Amino acid sequence: EKCFKSALDINPNYLSALLNLGKNFHLVDRTLESIKIFEKVIEINPNCAEAYINLAKVLMIEEQYTLAKNNFEKAISIDITQDTYYNDFAIYYIKLKRYNDAITYLEKAIKLNSNSYEYLKNIGICYFNKNNFYKSIDYFKKCLSFDKTFPDIYNYLGHAFSSVNKFTDARNNFLKSIQIDPNFIFGHINLGNLLKINNKLDEAISSYEKALALDENTEFLKGVLFNTKMMVCDWNDFESKINQLKVSIQKKQQAIRPFAMLSIADNPKLNKLVAEIFSNFYFTDKNYDFKHSFNKKNTKIKIAYFSSDFNQNHPVSHLINELFENHDSKSYEIFAFSFQASSEIDVFRKKIRKFVKHFYDVEDKSDDDIVSISRKLNLDIAVDLNGHTQNARTSIFSKRVAPVQINFLGFPGTMGSNFYDYIIADKFVIPEESKVFYNEKVLYMPNSYLINPSFRKVSNNKISKKSEGLPEKSFVFCCFNNSYKILPNIHEIWSNILHQVENSVLWLADTNPVAKKNLQCQFVKKNISTDRIYFAKRLPKVEDHLERYKLADLFLDTFPFNAHTTACDALYLGLPVLTIYGKSFSSRVGLSLLKNLSLDEFITNNEKDYQEKAIYFSKNIDKLKKLKQKL
Numbered sequence: 025e026k027c028f029k030s031a032l033d034i035n036p037n038y039l040s041a042l043l044n045l046g047k048n049f050h051l052v053d054r055t056l057e058s059i060k061i062f063e064k065v066i067e068i069n070p071n072c073a074e075a076y077i078n079l080a081k082v083l084m085i086e087e088q089y090t091l092a093k094n095n096f097e098k099a100i101s102i103d104i105t106q107d108t109y110y111n112d113f114a115i116y117y118i119k120l121k122r123y124n125d126a127i128t129y130l131e132k133a134i135k136l137n138s139n140s141y142e143y144l145k146n147i148g149i150c151y152f153n154k155n156n157f158y159k160s161i162d163y164f165k166k167c168l169s170f171d172k173t174f175p176d177i178y179n180y181l182g183h184a185f186s187s188v189n190k191f192t193d194a195r196n197n198f199l200k201s202i203q204i205d206p207n208f209i210f211g212h213i214n215l216g217n218l219l220k221i222n223n224k225l226d227e228a229i230s231s232y233e234k235a236l237a238l239d240e241n242t243e244f245l246k247g248v249l250f251n252t253k254m255m256v257c258d259w260n261d262f263e264s265k266i267n268q269l270k271v272s273i274q275k276k277q278q279a280i281r282p283f284a285m286l287s288i289a290d291n292p293k294l295n296k297l298v299a300e301i302f303s304n305f306y307f308t309d310k311n312y313d314f315k316h317s318f319n320k321k322n323t324k325i326k327i328a329y330f331s332s333d334f335n336q337n338h339p340v341s342h343l344i345n346e347l348f349e350n351h352d353s354k355s356y357e358i359f360a361f362s363f364q365a366s367s368e369i370d371v372f373r374k375k376i377r378k379f380v381k382h383f384y385d386v387e388d389k390s391d392d393d394i395v396s397i398s399r400k401l402n403l404d405i406a407v408d409l410n411g412h413t414q415n416a417r418t419s420i421f422s423k424r425v426a427p428v429q430i431n432f433l434g435f436p437g438t439m440g441s442n443f444y445d446y447i448i449a450d451k452f453v454i455p456e457e458s459k460v461f462y463n464e465k466v467l468y469m470p471n472s473y474l475i476n477p478s479f480r481k482v483s484n485n486k487i488s489k490k491s492e493g494l495p496e497k498s499f500v501f502c503c504f505n506n507s508y509k510i511l512p513n514i515h516e517i518w519s520n521i522l523h524q525v526e527n528s529v530l531w532l533a534d535t536n537p538v539a540k541k542n543l544q545c546q547f548v549k550k551n552i553s554t555d556r557i558y559f560a561k562r563l564p565k566v567e568d569h570l571e572r573y574k575l576a577d578l579f580l581d582t583f584p585f586n587a588h589t590t591a592c593d594a595l596y597l598g599l600p601v602l603t604i605y606g607k608s609f610s611s612r613v614g615l616s617l618l619k620n621l622s623l624d625e626f627i628t629n630n631e632k633d634y635q636e637k638a639i640y641f642s643k644n645i646d647k648l649k650k651l652k653q654k655l
Contacts, residue, residue, distance in 0.1 A: 447466055
């Protein structure tokens with residue numbers, strides 16, 4: 025700075041010194057001074073392209089996007105031969121998530137300089153963000169022909185291969201990124217994510233732990249690791265880690281993701297704060313258009329359902345199996361947007377296409393593409409069936425796809441944002457006094473919010489206790505909930521119940537081998553023989569799984585994350601569900617179902633009553649039998 029100013033003392037209009045001083049101010053974050061310098065250069069020489077391009081980049085930092093765009097365009101109009109200018113303008117469009125425009129300028133940059141690693145990487149990133157994964161892979165591979173020493177390009181390749189379900193290729197590329205730089209934290213995190221999705225949970229935990237050792241303040245990483253450990257029922261330092269997470273949340277740090285939070289805390293106030301922290305981190309952008317107006321009056325109300333789970337193997341699809349056929353076609357026009365492709369022979373996919381004339385597969389579409397399609401359709405109501413769950417596309421709702429946007433079914437809690445207008449619930453899951461813990465307004469269903477089909481196909485195969493390996497004369501407690509819902513306090517109650525009830529066994533879902541081993545070890549610590557703990561393996565056909573419920577005597581719910589679809593299945597098959605309810609939405613679903621069935625006998629609001637009722641029903645079979653008949 026001192027040298028440039030010395031040169032300018034000799035010649036105040038020395039352009040080279042002015043440009044360098046402006047760049048220097050830019051580098052040290054003195055952006056306002058930088059802007060004044062570049063404006064002075066333009067005043068001296070209105071045809072100085074370098075001044076316009078540098079001014080545009082500084083204006084981007086100041087979020088003066090319109091002015092930045094004008095200056096990018098001016099620079100390029102003065103000098104069309106500079107490939108760097110096109111790349112800089114593309115970066116502007118990437119910042120605004122306008123990937124098509126970015127690609128246009130990157131193609132021009134590559135035409136002028138086809139050997140640029142940076143340009144090829146940037147265009148690969150654009151295609152990745154447009155969900156055109158194979159094209160992004162092509163460009164990332166081209167980068168490697170110029171330089172194989174950057175870990176980030178292998179990380180991008182791993183992401184892209186993971187997105188097209190090529191596990192081995194994805195894994196190899198993440199490993200390569202770590203091999204090049206063992207301290208490359210995103211390589212460890214993304215390898216962990218890949219392993220977690222593919223149910224290799226012990227390996228995922230190892231990857232997350234390595235990442236955490238590199239930087240314990242990485243956004244949401246502590247929560248991801250904790251949640252993965254819960255999936256394998258690893259409860260070491262459980263209370264201590266929960267307390268650490270709660271302290272971080274109270275400080276408004278990015279500690280844990282909203283869905284993971286539901287299973288560890290019956291605290292709707294804290295759950296709301298977690299959702300708000302998450303939404304503010306990922307989905308708040310000053311460039312999002314919240315004021316898009318829809319002027320055309322539709323003759324029918326247009327309702328669109330958005331989900332990644334329109335397939336026969338997902339619980340959400342089981343619940344909404346009869347939804348679409350029951351809409352009043354005279355008053356409503358129904359649309360469906362699928363974020364995840366599935367086979368055209370998929371039973372649910374075929375059924376939904378039968379009743380929904382406007383079905384859109386948008387897996388390979390960018391967020392902006394989906395928003396554009398939605399707005400052209402002039403939708404009235406958009407229903408997000410994902411919420412904060414895997415493969416959600418929440419950012420499209422942050423940009424507004426409809427004047428009314430609703431959070432329903434997939435995520436039992438508030439989205440923590442201002443772009444969801446309503447949440448669908450009932451008076452049991454969200455009582456009047458709890459509305460304050462939801463950013464959305466509550467739409468109350470008259471009975472239970474949890475939609476259910478009137479018919480479930482159940483297998484005709486002869487499934488018996490013998491075929492499932494269960495003791496013939498045993499009283500069978502069961503819980504087919506996911507392993508991450510089983511907390512140490514619930515496990516302790518189950519152990520107490522088994523001690524009190526002779527000839528009883530506990531039948532759990534075999535979600536993964538590590539969880540199975542850890543649960544067996546935990547029961548042994550409680551002096552419960554592993555001979556009394558049984559695990560139901562995942563069956564290829566849902567109807568065979570449903571038939572198994574008939575072998576159980578009483579379903580033991582989890583807390584604070586109750587059974588949802590699993591409870592509905594059990595009740596449909598005549599198996600009573602013993603639940604504990606609390607304050608949070610996810611802890612009151614069992615309450616809602618049982619209240620609507622007038623089965624208050626199976627509702628408890630504390631661990632003591634839960635344990636005592638389980639023991640009571642196991643020893644009063646006639647009473648249990650009468651209640652089953654009532655059910």
